[in-house]
Amino acid sequence: MTPAPTPSTPPPAQPTFTRGVRIAGVGSALPERILSNADLEKIMDTSDEWIVQRTGIRERRIHDPKTGPSTTDLATEALQKALDRAGMVGSDLDLVLCATMTPDMPTPSVSCLVADRIGAGQIAAIDLNGACSGFVYAMNCAHDFIRIGSQTTIGVIGADLITRFVDYSTFGRAAAILFGDAAGACILQACDDTSKGLLAQAMHSDASRAKHLFIPCCERDFFDVEYDERRVNSVQMNGQAVFRFAVTTFPKLIEQTLESAGVQAGDVDHYICHQSNARILTAARDRFGLPEDRFHINIGSRGNTVAASIPLILDELTQSGRVKEGQKIMFLAFGAGLTWGSSLWQL
Numbered sequence: 001m002t003p004a005p006t007p008s009t010p011p012p013a014q015p016t017f018t019r020g021v022r023i024a025g026v027g028s029a030l031p032e033r034i035l036s037n038a039d040l041e042k043i044m045d046t047s048d049e050w051i052v053q054r055t056g057i058r059e060r061r062i063h064d065p066k067t068g069p070s071t072t073d074l075a076t077e078a079l080q081k082a083l084d085r086a087g088m089v090g091s092d093l094d095l096v097l098c099a100t101m102t103p104d105m106p107t108p109s110v111s112c113l114v115a116d117r118i119g120a121g122q123i124a125a126i127d128l129n130g131a132c133s134g135f136v137y138a139m140n141c142a143h144d145f146i147r148i149g150s151q152t153t154i155g156v157i158g159a160d161l162i163t164r165f166v167d168y169s170t171f172g173r174a175a176a177i178l179f180g181d182a183a184g185a186c187i188l189q190a191c192d193d194t195s196k197g198l199l200a201q202a203m204h205s206d207a208s209r210a211k212h213l214f215i216p217c218c219e220r221d222f223f224d225v226e227y228d229e230r231r232v233n234s235v236q237m238n239g240q241a242v243f244r245f246a247v248t249t250f251p252k253l254i255e256q257t258l259e260s261a262g263v264q265a266g267d268v269d270h271y272i273c274h275q276s277n278a279r280i281l282t283a284a285r286d287r288f289g290l291p292e293d294r295f296h297i298n299i300g301s302r303g304n305t306v307a308a309s310i311p312l313i314l315d316e317l318t319q320s321g322r323v324k325e326g327q328k329i330m331f332l333a334f335g336a337g338l339t340w341g342s343s344l345w346q347l
């Protein structure tokens with residue numbers, strides 16, 4: 001007997017939203033102290049030539065362990081600038097969402113402290129740890145909070161003082177040369193124009209590859225990396241494995257995000273990728289044939305600033321008038337976890 005035809009399931013109804021989401025203000029903050037490749041040559045066995053050739057980095061900003069600034073100091077400064085530029089004050093916010101893997105202490109969170117310092121009152125405050133993908137994760141989550149109507153105005157921050165977890169000896173040199181400290185922030189706000197906001201996004205993780213990039217916090221073997229007391233509290237990285245992951249992930253992520261938004265690579269005005277290594281970034285840029293004024297790289301003077309790297313560039317481009325209303329902008333990141341994600345915006 002012929003089986004009865006299965007009734008076809010109608011596709012799930014797409015929710016219709018009555019609010020758009022706009023980026024109302026952007027800010028960033030850097031420590032004053034500069035650590036150049038020449039400074040590194042004095043404290044470990046390395047050279048300016050080796051570092052520039054492998055990474056494109058010439059200098060980075062770092063905090064001073066005794067005098068600061070702290071993660072909270074940088075996060076507060078960045079968010080306050082973003083509020084000022086949006087013409088807002090702390091009490092206009094409903095939520096502070098801070099992406100960081102280097103809070104000043106396990107608790108209270110950076111976002112709690114920042115909310116208090118900017119005079120936001122007793123609002124929601126959440127820290128989110130997505131390592132270098134943290135800012136992209138935070139933007140995607142904050143967008144959806146606003147889109148569905150649970151919040152109206154959110155301060156999103158990416159802030160890290162990663163150099164607290166760097167071993168500046170020859171033993172730790174492969175990772176030490178990469179990192180710098182910073183914070184960046186933006187204000188997301190509900191608006192009537194429903195075309196503004198996310199066109200597509202992606203968020204992923206895969207801990208089967210966690211061993212390639214992690215910070216052990218106590219004396220035992222983690223994953224299959226042998227215990228050595230010099231590793232405790234310092235970034236452990238299999239540079240080549242991370243490099244391979246990154247050069248394959250960025251192009252795939254760009255392709256998937258464009259496809260789910262139904263747009264072409266050339267339709268996107270700005271690509272802002274997490275700044276991990278200039279070679280990784282130029283490989284992705286060349287693959288899509290994108291010009292330098294659309295695919296941005298500032299790692300030479302900033303290093304890898306973890307969750308802060310994307311909003312740092314966003315702030316540079318916004319203040320110089322290159323990011324404008326009506327444009328499309330894509331954020332892309334990968335990092336420890338391993339984690340990776342994207343966020344494509346209609347401004």
Ligand code: COA
Binds near residue numbers: 238239
């Ligand atoms: N200065 C000089 N020599 C160094 C060095 C340094 N800072 N760091 C490592 N070396 C040495 C190594 O000891 C090794 O020496 P050996 O051949 O005698 O054993 C040699 O240089 C090559 O090391 P390797 O690790 O293979 O170098 P690499 O070409 O892979 O470059 C990185 C190292 C870290 C620059 C590169 O792998 C990288 O950028 N990976 C991606 C990291 C990243 O993006 N991390 C952040 C993710 S969010």
